Amino acid sequence: MKTLNFLAISSFLVAAPFGFATGQSISGAGSSAAAPIYQSWAQEYQKSGYAAVAYESIGSSAGLKKIRENTTDFGASDVAPSKDELDKSGLVVFPIAITGVAPVVNLPSLGDRPLRLDGAVLARIFLGEITIWSDPQIKQLNPNLKLLDLKIKVIVRSDGSGTTYNFADYLAKVSAVWMSRFGVKTGFTWPQTFIGAKGSDGVVQAVKTTLGAIGYVDYGYVQANGLKSAQLQNAQGHFVSPSNAGFREALTHSDWYSKGSFAGTLTQQTGEGAWPITMGTFALFPKNTEHSVETTRALEFFVWAFMNGDKLVQRNNFVRMPDRIQTQAYKIISSIKDKNGAALSVKMVSYTASKN
Helix, strand or coil, X not given: CCCCCHHHCCCCCEECCCCCCCCCEEEEEECCCCHHHHHHHHHHHHHCCCCEEEEEECCHHHHHHHHHCCCCCEEEECCCCCHHHHHHHCEEEEEEEEEEEEEEXXXXXXXXXXXXXXXXXXXXXXXXXXXXXXCXXXXXXXXXXXXXXXXXXXXEECCCCHHHHHHHHHHHHHXXXXXXXXXXXXXXXXXXXXXXXXXXXXXXXXXHHCCCEEEXXXXXXXXXXXXXXXXXXXXXXXXXXXXXXXXXXXXXXXHHHHHCCCCCCCECCCCCCCCCEEEEEEEEEECEECCHHHHHHHHHHHHHHHHHCHHHHHHCCCECCCHHHHHHHHHHHHHCEECCCCECCCEECCCCCCXX
């Protein structure tokens, strides 16, 4: 397990004995893409004798709303708000892990062979311009596949979603028409023929039960539910499948890795095997909290996760952050203060999780 050197964080974290915060609860809400990692962290955290963590998988936009309204201990989003937005809301943000968005299809006629799509064709499908699976543009990319004269059933998120934001961010980079017509947002007024679904779980179920469907969902849900992902042509012109290796390669070719900055998105990065719709997922906290005990307890959960959660990140098909990004996260954690401007006493907690 790889963690940061203790000296890098000892200036603002104080060691705490096992059992700190036992019996207390932590609340979080937001990103459905990040729900698996929060749930696995929470399970191991409580097994270690620490606080229970209740996480609501309600979508990034709803999570942002709850932390702005101060009705949850932390918010979770797959979109990092801008500095102006953070200042206006009195929030800070830091990334927790890296994952990716995958287009998924329900096309039994393909068998085990993957469908290939490029950015232009994928954009035209989600613009409602390509409506049949046997369309010549799809056939040209898949000359050896059996593509039926089957109507394309487009599954989209009906709620505000960071997954939607990153998916749209990719499409805006590969399609000028998409950029001019839709742009990059967490939610859209979709064509009436599209099928809306709430949350990642809703997209999974809609795709699984709709013949001819195409949707988009976080990679962890693809793996957990046995969905069939399309291959995408990446920035280097290679057709690739979503994978942790592909997310990691996109990360290593980004400013996140080279500059330690997480201000930009991770879509359409260079790299031979880079997955083109790679994304980060983030936690949000108040910059000056009115509930210092609850905020401190929640921050200690994240400190524990950063120091001990690498294996759980990988187990849930996420990629750990580079050390220099983790260092930025620790600095942001140390900057959070109470309503009077006093620093919080965030403590380290030890790891005694089950070996199972």
